Amino acid sequence: MIAVNLNVNIQGKGFPILCLHGHPGSASSMSVFTNHLSKRFQTIAPDLRGYGSSLTQQDFSMTDHLIDLEALLDRLEIEKCLVLGWSLGGIMAMELALKFPERVTGLILIATAARPRGNHPPISWQDNFYTGLASIVNRITPGWQWNIDNLGKRSLYRYLIQQHTPQAYQYLALEAMSAYLQTSTAATKALNQALQAGYNRLGDIQQIECPCLVLAGANDRHITPESSLETSQNLKDSQWRCYPNTAHLFPWEISEQVIRDIDHWLDEHPQLLLDVNIE
Incomplete structure (x- = not known):
């Protein structure tokens, strides 16, 4: 599969933080993170294949996102970065860390899991x-x-x-x-196929060496906090936090608290932000 030239929103200067959206989603839906983090870092928020302005009419698989993201990092000449991912974006963040451990210095995983499980009621x-x-x-x-x-x-x-x-x-x-309106049928199909196949990387994420911050909403029905906790427990170097009275979109519910906790974690791990790309 040939890489798609992803549409990307780049803000700020400094050590790069790759920000990956969920499903449905787009680069702009990561503004709750990028508008703040770009004050200290360079934030890179792409529209993943099949989303936003990176639309495609061709069917693809979830692994094709990794091809696109590798090409994006190469195009921007980014040797190392920290990766923040929300929901599907968090799954892609873990996949990147598994495939390119030398390029990923740390992970911030938002409402996501290596073995995603939900308990959403039937929709009427x-x-x-x-x-x-x-x-x-x-x-x-x-x-x-x-x-x-x-x-x-x-x-x-x-x-x-x-x-x-x-x-x-x-x-x-x-x-x-x-x-939602800019999410393609092909993107929905790729995600559903992965979930129906029983996506499970719990046994593999133990190979991830970099520090990880895992954040969850206590009332998340799409990816349960229990599955996020399970993910954190299978990562070698992980902090986990669960926010009461919040759900899958908790960064939009309690944005100030989430940003404050991310800032605190980043300040505790300055080694993740040693910039090797900028002279």
Whole structure:
């Protein structure tokens, strides 16, 4: 498979942090991390193959993301980087660390797992109806409390977030909806095929030597906190934190706390940020 020339959003200067979005997602949906981290580092947020502006009509497999990311790092002449991944992006972050251990200095894994498991209830037509209506209204008037109380809390958003705040709904309006609309059928198919095949890298991630920070939401129904904890326990050098009263999109619920914890972990591991790429 030939690498796709990924669309990428680059901010800031300094040691590179590769920021990988989830499904559905795009580079812009990582702004909750990149807008802050780019004040000290260079953040590199690509649209993965089949997402955002890196669209493709051809079917592909999950391993093709690694081909694209290797080509991206080569194109940007990045020898080493830290990788932050959210959900699917966290899975790709672990895969990168396994395939290119010499290039990945550390991992920040958000709402993800090496053996992802969920406990999402069945989706009804009412769920889809309220989700569509809440999304349209929220897009027009982001964070409107009436919409949150009357439509949002009846929609599938109730499984994605626990704290139905205007801030969380502003992220949903400005970033989640466009990312959803720009996610290709091929990307959805590639992810579903991997999950249906029983994706499980627990036995392999023990080979990852670099320090890892694993963050989870206590009420995550998409990738359970138990599966995130299991991942942390199988990594050699890992810190795990679980946030109460949050779900899969917890960085949009408690963004200040998450960023503060990431900053603290980075400050505790200065060796991960020794810049070998910039003179």
